[in-house]
Amino acid sequence: MVAIIQGIGAAxxxxxxxxxxxxxxxxxxxxxFPERKATSFVVRSDGRLIPGSNLKARNVSGRLVTNAVAAxxxxxxxSTASKPGHELLLFxxxxxxxxxxxxxxxxxxxxxxxxxxYGGSYKVTKDLAPKYGDLRVLDTPIAENSFTGMAVGxxxxxxxxxxxxxxxxxxxxxxxxxSNNCGMLHYTSGGQFTIPVVIRxxxxxxxxxxxxxxxxxxxxxxxxxxxxxxxxxxxYNAKGLxxxxxxxxxxxxxxxxxxxxxxxxxxxxxxxxxxLEEAEMVRPGEHITILTYSRMRYHVMQAAKTLVNxxxxxxxxxxRSLKPFDLYTIGNSIxxxxxVLIVEECMRTGGIGASLTAxxxxxxxDYLDAPVMCLSSQDVPTPYAGTLEEWTVVQxxxxxxxxxxxxx
Amino acid sequence: xxxAVSAMKIHQPLPLxxxxxxxxxxxxxxxxxxxxxxxxxxxxxxxxSLKSASSGYRRSAVVAVSDVVKEKKLNNSSMVNxxxxxxxxxxxxxxxxxxxxxxxxxxxxxxxxxxxxxxxxNGQEAVSTGFIKLLKKEDSVCSTYRDHVHALSxxxxxxxxxxxxxxxxxxxxxxxxxxxxxxxxxxxxLGGFAFIGEGIPVAxxxxxxxxxxxxxxxxxxCDHVTVAFFGDGTSNNGQFFECLNMAALWKLPIIFVVExxxxxxxxxxxxxxxxxxxxxxxxxxxxxxxHVDGMDVLKVREVAKExxxxxxxxxxxxxxxxxxxxxxxxxLADPDELRDPAEKAHYAKRDPITAxxxxxxxxxxxxxxxxxxxEKKIDELIEEAVEFADASPHPSRSQLLQNVFADPKxxxxxxxxxxxxxxxKFTEGTAHV
Numbered sequence: 068m069v070a071i072i073q074g075i076g077a078a079x080x081x082x083x084x085x086x087x088x089x090x091x092x093x094x095x096x097x098x099x100f101p102e103r104k105a106t107s108f109v110v111r112s113d114g115r116l117i118p119g120s121n122l123k124a125r126n127v128s129g130r131l132v133t134n135a136v137a138a139x140x141x142x143x144x145x146s147t148a149s150k151p152g153h154e155l156l157l158f159x160x161x162x163x164x165x166x167x168x169x170x171x172x173x174x175x176x177x178x179x180x181x182x183x184x185y186g187g188s189y190k191v192t193k194d195l196a197p198k199y200g201d202l203r204v205l206d207t208p209i210a211e212n213s214f215t216g217m218a219v220g221x222x223x224x225x226x227x228x229x230x231x232x233x234x235x236x237x238x239x240x241x242x243x244x245x246s247n248n249c250g251m252l253h254y255t256s257g258g259q260f261t262i263p264v265v266i267r268x269x270x271x272x273x274x275x276x277x278x279x280x281x282x283x284x285x286x287x288x289x290x291x292x293x294x295x296x297x298x299x300x301x302x303y304n305a306k307g308l309x310x311x312x313x314x315x316x317x318x319x320x321x322x323x324x325x326x327x328x329x330x331x332x333x334x335x336x337x338x339x340x341x342x343l344e345e346a347e348m349v350r351p352g353e354h355i356t357i358l359t360y361s362r363m364r365y366h367v368m369q370a371a372k373t374l375v376n377x378x379x380x381x382x383x384x385x386x387r388s389l390k391p392f393d394l395y396t397i398g399n400s401i402x403x404x405x406x407v408l409i410v411e412e413c414m415r416t417g418g419i420g421a422s423l424t425a426x427x428x429x430x431x432x433d434y435l436d437a438p439v440m441c442l443s444s445q446d447v448p449t450p451y452a453g454t455l456e457e458w459t460v461v462q463x464x465x466x467x468x469x470x471x472x473x474x475x
Numbered sequence: 476x477x478x479a480v481s482a483m484k485i486h487q488p489l490p491l492x493x494x495x496x497x498x499x500x501x502x503x504x505x506x507x508x509x510x511x512x513x514x515x516x517x518x519x520x521x522x523x524s525l526k527s528a529s530s531g532y533r534r535s536a537v538v539a540v541s542d543v544v545k546e547k548k549l550n551n552s553s554m555v556n557x558x559x560x561x562x563x564x565x566x567x568x569x570x571x572x573x574x575x576x577x578x579x580x581x582x583x584x585x586x587x588x589x590x591x592x593x594x595x596x597n598g599q600e601a602v603s604t605g606f607i608k609l610l611k612k613e614d615s616v617c618s619t620y621r622d623h624v625h626a627l628s629x630x631x632x633x634x635x636x637x638x639x640x641x642x643x644x645x646x647x648x649x650x651x652x653x654x655x656x657x658x659x660x661x662x663x664x665l666g667g668f669a670f671i672g673e674g675i676p677v678a679x680x681x682x683x684x685x686x687x688x689x690x691x692x693x694x695x696x697c698d699h700v701t702v703a704f705f706g707d708g709t710s711n712n713g714q715f716f717e718c719l720n721m722a723a724l725w726k727l728p729i730i731f732v733v734e735x736x737x738x739x740x741x742x743x744x745x746x747x748x749x750x751x752x753x754x755x756x757x758x759x760x761x762x763x764x765x766h767v768d769g770m771d772v773l774k775v776r777e778v779a780k781e782x783x784x785x786x787x788x789x790x791x792x793x794x795x796x797x798x799x800x801x802x803x804x805x806x807l808a809d810p811d812e813l814r815d816p817a818e819k820a821h822y823a824k825r826d827p828i829t830a831x832x833x834x835x836x837x838x839x840x841x842x843x844x845x846x847x848x849x850e851k852k853i854d855e856l857i858e859e860a861v862e863f864a865d866a867s868p869h870p871s872r873s874q875l876l877q878n879v880f881a882d883p884k885x886x887x888x889x890x891x892x893x894x895x896x897x898x899x900k901f902t903e904g905t906a907h908v
Contacts, residue, residue, distance in 0.1 A: 173692055202691050208724070213676040213717035220680020223665060224615065226687060243714075247673055252666070256658035257649030258878035260665075295885045316881035344887050344894070391887025391895075398890040430890050 152335045158328040160302035161191045164309035165229070167338065169199060172227060175313055176203045178218050179231030179268075188233050189269055189328050215241035215266070219248045223260040227313065235270030235322065236282040249318045250293035265312040267321035269328070271362055271412055272460050276325070278448035281456075285322055285389050286418040296389040297343055298322040298361045302332040304387060307341030315343060322389070324362045346393040348400075352382035354474055355406040358397060358423060360386045363410045363461060370466035379470060389419050392426055401427065405436040406473050410461055415443040437473050442466065557773050563831070563840045564849065566772055569608060570600040570828050571853045573624035576633055577803075579857045580623065580640060584807050588865075589640045592669075593654045596624040598770075598802035601827035602734050603628045605775025605797075606702050609783050615663040615701040617678035620655035621734075621801075622667045625704055630662040634860040643867035650870045651878065671705060672712035675731070678703035679718045682729035682792075689789075700728040700786040708739025710753045716760075719794065723761040726791035730782045731757075733796045734769065740805040741813045757794030769797030770825040773834065800825075872904035 155163065169175045176199075177192055183206035186193035196204040207214040211232065218228040232238040238245065249262055272281040285296055295317050299305035305323070312319035349364065350371060359367045364385050371381050382400050386392065401407055407427055409420040420441040427439050442461045450456055558566070577595040584593055596603065599621075607616060607628035618625040626636055631647055639646025640654055648658050648667075656667035665681055668674040681701040688697040709715055710733050722729050733753050737744045745751050757764025763785075767778045775797060782793035800822035804811030835841045880886065883896035895901060 176687065176691075200691065202687060208717070208720055210717035210721065213679065213714050213721060216673065216676025216714065217680035217683055217718075217721065220617075220665065220677035220682075221684045221687070222680070223677065224663075224681045224684035226684050243670065243673060244676060247668075247670060248677060252658075253881055254878045255648060255652040255656040256660075256666070257647065257651050258881075259648070259658050259660040261881040263881070293879050293885075295880075315885075317885045344884055388887065391885065393888050394890045395888045395892040 152333045154331060154333045155302060156328065157299075157302045157305050157323075157330045157332075158189055158191050160306040160332075160334060161299075161309050161323070162193065162195070164306035165192070165313070166195065166198075168310055168313040169195070169203070172313075174225065175227045175229065176205065176221075177229045177231060178205045178207055178214055178221075179229075180207055180209060180233045180237075182206060182231050187231065189323075189325075191328075192231070211237050211240040212242075212244055216244040216248060218264050218266075219244055219252065219262055222262045222264045222318075223252065227263050229265040229267060229313065232266065232268030234280050234282075234325075235268045235284045236279055238266065238268065238284060239282075239287070241266075242287070245288065245294070245320075246291045250291040254293060261316050262318045263313075263316050264318045265309075265315075265321055266318070267309075267312070267323060269323045269325040271322075271324040271326065272444070272449050272456065273325040275451055275453055275456055276449075277451050281449035283413045283418070283444070285320075286413045286421075288320055289390050289419065289422060294318045294320060294390070295343055296320045296322065297387055298324075298389055299387070300324070300327060300361050300364045300385055302330060303334045304341055304347060304385075306334060307339055308343065308387070310338075310340045311343045314340065319343060322361065326362055327365075341387075344388050344391060344393060346396040347385040347387050348396065349383040349385050350381065352380040352404070354380045354404060355382065355408060355470055356397070356400040356404045357381050357383045357408045357410060357466070357470070358386050359383065359410040360389065360419070361412060363412050366461060366463050367410050367466055370463035370470070373463065373467050374470055377467075377471075379474060381470060386423070392423060394426065394430055397423075397427065398431055401431045402434050405434055407435065407439045408466070408469050408473055409439065409441040409443075410466055411441070411443050412460055413443050415441075415446050418443050440469055440473055442469055557777065558840070560840045563835050564845070566604050566608060566776070567828070567831055567835065567841075567846060568849050568853065569604040569628055570772065570831065571850055572627055572633065572856070573600040573603060574828060575850075575853045575857050576623060576627060576636070576860075579637075579861060581803070581807060583637075583640070583861065589642070589654070591653060592620065592806050592808065593640070594621040594806045595803045596621055596801070598822065598826070599734055599736060599799045600624060601772035601775050601831075602704070602732065602769045602797045602799055605769075605772045606704075606730070606732060606779045606783075609776065609779050610700070610702065613663060613699045615665050615678070615681040615699065617665040617674045617681065617701060617703045618657070618667060619671055619674060619705050619709070620667070620669055621706075622655065622657045622664075626657040626659060626662075626664050626667075629659070629664050631657065631659045631664060632860075633856055634863040635659075637857075637860040637864040638867050641864040641867070642869065643864055644870045644874065645863070645867040649874065649878070651874075665701075671709040672714035675703050675705060675709070675714050675718045678729060679722055679727060682722065682727035682786075683725070685728050686725065686789075698728070698787040698789075700730065700783055702730045702732055702783075704732045704734055706739060707733060707735040707737060707744040707753065708742065708747065709733075710735075710756065711748055716756070719756065719760040719762065719792070722792040726789065728786035728789065729792045730779070730786055731792060731794045733794070734799055735796050736799050736801045738801070738805070738814065740809065743813075752796075754794060754796040762792045762794055764794045764796070766796045766798065769799030770822065770827050770830065772827050772831055802826075873902050875904035876901060 181188055182192040183196035183201055183204045192204055215230050218230045221228050245266065249264060252260055252262055270282060270284055288294065288296060297308050297312065297319060299308045299321065308321060312321050357367050367383055371383060374381055382404055384396060384400055409423055411418060411420040413419045420443050424439045424441050442465060444461065445459045447459055449459055573596060577597050580593060580595060583589055603624045607625065616625055616629050623636055627633060635647040636657060639648055639650060639652060639657065642650045644650055648656060652658060652667060655669045658664055658666050665677055666674055678701045685697055685699040688694045719731065735744060735753060739747060754764035754766040765778055768774050778795055782795055785791065785793055802823060832846055836843060884894050886895040889895045
C-alpha cells in the first residue's frame with residue numbers, strides 16, 4: 068500500500084478556509100505548556116505551527132498540498148518541503164526515531180524479545196545492539212509479564228525503557244503489569260513515581276497469520292486509566308509519534324500494524340515530534356467525516372477514490388490518538404459535514420469505534436444529521452483461510468456502500 | 476512424622492558450575508515417611524510436628540547454604556560478637572516500632588478510622604528489620620500488601636504511613652494508595668502491590684536500573700541493591716520464576732526474600748506447593764538459595780549481610796527463604812480459624828522481639844530500663860502519628876484527577892480545542908474527562 072500523506076501534507080486543512088468560517092466558530096488559541104521545547108516543530112492538524120517552532124529554511128504555508136487524494140508515492144515527492152527530505156520505509160522511520168532518541172538521552176533503552184542480536188522481528192531495532200550494547204538493547208527471555216514489569220520498575224528508578232512486544236498479542240501476557248503497574252502506579256503512589264515507558268509492537272490482521280497473531284489490543288487496553296494509546300499509519304507519523312512517546316512522561320502504547328511496515332514515504336530531514344493527543348487530517352472534504360486509524364486509513368483512501376469519482380467529497384481523519392480522542396479535530400469536522408462514518412479494524416464489540424461513537428454522540432449530537440455509523444471487524448477470531456480473513460475486516464467496497472447510505 | 480511430599484526422591488540441587496549447594500543435613504521433610512497419598516487432602520499437616528523429628532534443625536539457623544554464603548555455626552557463645560550495643564538498640568527499636576504500629580493499626584481499624592484490606596505484619600518483624608536495616612537510603616525495597624513495616628523500616632515516617640492508612644492528604648501517597656500501596660520516592664520504597672507477584676518484576680527492574688547505571692551510564696560507584704519481599708504463596712507464581720531467571724541471567728543486584736509464614740490466607744504452604752522447600756528454587760536458576768530462621772533477627776541479619784554484599788559486589792542475586800509466622804490473621808477481615816492453636820503457640824514462644832530482648836539483656840548489651848525507654852518512646856511516636864493522621868485533612872475534590880498522568884496533557888483535547896487539563900474545573904475535580 069502506498070503512503071498517502073507526505074510531510075507537511077497534514078496541514079492541508081488551511082486550504083479550505085471557507086468551510087471554517089461558514090459555521091461561525093472560531094479556532095480558539097491553544098495554550099501550550101511552557102516546558103514544550105521549540106527545538107523541533109510540531110504541526111497541528113489545523114495547519115498551525117507551534118510558536119517558536121523551527122522554521123529554518125522552509126516556508127510551510129506556501130507549500131501545502133491542498134487536495135491529498137490517494138496518490139502514488141512518486142508523484143507526491145514534490146509536496147514535502149523546500150528540502151528534499153529522505154525516503155524510507157515505515158519500520159526504518161521507527162528505527163530512525165528510536166535511534167535519535169537513544170542518541171539524545173542515554174537513559175532510553177529497549178527491552179524485548181529478539182530486539183538485540185536479531186535486530187527485531189520486524190527489523191525496527193536492526194543494528195542498534197552493536198551500536199549501543201547488549202544492556203541498552205536488551206534481549207529478554209520469553210517472559211512478557213515479567214519483562215514489562217521490569218521495564219516499569221526501571222522507569223520508576225530513572226530509566227526510559229521501550230518495551231517491544233514481538234506481536235502486540237503477546238502483550239496480553241503482560242496485561243497485569245500494563246494495567247496495574249504501568250497505568251496505575253503514578254496515581255497510587257500519589258504522584259511520586261513516573262512511569263515513562265513506551266510499549267510498542269505490531270498488531271492487526273496480517274496475511275493469514277491466524278487468530279492469535281491477528282489481534283487488535285487497542286480495545287482491550289483502552290479502559291486502563293493512566294495510559295495513552297496512539298496508532299501510527301505512515302512513516303512520517305510513525306517517526307513523530309515514536310519520538311513523542313519516548314519523550315512523554317506518561318506511559319504510552321504505540322500500536323503499529325504488521326502490514327504497514329514496508330510503506331515508503333519521503334520524510335523531512337529535520338527533527339520533528341508530533342503531538343500524541345492530536346488527530347491527522349488526511350483529506351479535507353464536505354460531505355461526510357470518515358474517522359479511521361492504522362491500516363484502515365488505506366482502505367478508506369482507496370474507497371475515497373471511488374467516492375470522488377461518484378461525486379462525493381469525504382473528509383478523512385486519521386484519529387491517531389486512540390486514547391484520548393482528539394475531540395477538537397473530530398468535532399470541527401462533524402460540525403462541518405454532519406455525518407460520521409467510523410472505519411476501524413477493531414472488533415465490533417467494545418472497540419475503539421464503539422467508544423468513539425459514544426463520545427461523538429455525547430459531545431456532538433446536535434450537529435449530526437444521521438446516526439453515527441461504525442464499520443468494524445467481525446466479532447470472530449481471525450480465520451486462517453484467506454477468503455474468510457478478507458471478510459472479517461472492512462473492505463473498501465463496504466466503505467463506499469456505507470458512505471452512499473449515510474449521504475442519502 | 477507426616478511428610479510434606481509423597482513418594483518423591485529427595486531433591487538434590489543441580490550441580491551448577493557457579494554455585495554448589497549443599498543438601499541439608501537435617502532434612503525438613505522426609506519423603507520416605509509419608510502417610511498421605513495426596514497432599515492436598517491433608518489439612519492436618521502442622522509444621523511443628525515436622526520439625527520435632529529433625530533434631531538438628533533448631534540448633535542450626537542456616538539449613539542449606541551455597542558455597543558463596545558461608546554457613547555460620549551459630550551457638551550462644553559466638554553470638555556475642557554479632558552486634559554492637561548501638562546496632563542492637565537500633566534493631567530493637569525498629570522491631571518494636573513495627574509491632575506497636577501494627578497493633579495500633581488494628582485498634583484504629585476496629586474504631587473505624589481505616590477501611591478495606593489491612594494486612595498486619597505482627598511476628599515477622601525480624602525479617603524486615605534484619606534486611607532493611609542493612610540497606611542505604613538509595614537501595615530499593617519492594618513489597619506486597621503486607622508493607623507497612625517494610626516502609627517503616629526503610630525510613631518512611633510513621634505519621635506518613637498512618638495518614639495514608641487514614642486516607643488523608645498528608646499520607647505518603649496523598650491518601651491515594653492506602654494500606655496495600657505504600658510508596659516513597661525519597662526512601663526508595665517501590666510499593667506496596669495488591670496482586671502477589673506483581674512487585675517482583677518491578678524490583679527486578681530497579682535492580683536492572685542499578686546495573687544499567689553502573690555499566691551504561693558509567694556511574695562507577697552505583698552499587699544500589701534491591702530487596703524484594705514476598706510470601707510463600709507468591710513462590711508458586713510465574714512472575715517469581717521468570718524473575719529468578721532474569722536476575723540470575725543478568726546478575727542483577729537483587730535479593731529475593733521469601734517470608735514463608737506457611738499460610739497464604741487459608742491455604743497451607745504444604746497444600747499448595749509440590750516441593751515446599753523454597754530455597755531450593757534458587758539453585759535451579761543459578762543463584763544461591765538460603766534458608767534461615769526468620770524469627771531470629773540476628774540470624775536473618777547475618778544472612779542478609781552476605782546476600783547484600785554479594786549483590787553490591789556484582790555477583791548477582793540470592794534467594795533467601797525466611798521461615799517466619801504471622802501472629803494475626805491474613806488481614807483484619809480474616810477470622811483465622813484454620814490455623815492450629817498449637818502452631819500459633821509454638822511460634823508465639825519465638826517472638827522475635829522477646830528473643831532479641833532476652834539476647835541483649837543476657838549478653839549485657841542493654842539493660843531492661845533502656846529497652847523499656849525505647850518502648851515508651853515508640854508508644855509516644857505512634858500516639859503522635861495517630862494524632863497527626865486524625866488532624867490531617869481529607870483529600871479535596873480537586874485531588875481526584877491529579878496524578879492520573881504525570882503529564883496531564885494525556886487527558887486529551889476537548890471539543891473546544893483546549894487541552895482538558897487547562898479547564899479550570901479540572902483542578903476542581905469536576906471536569907468531565
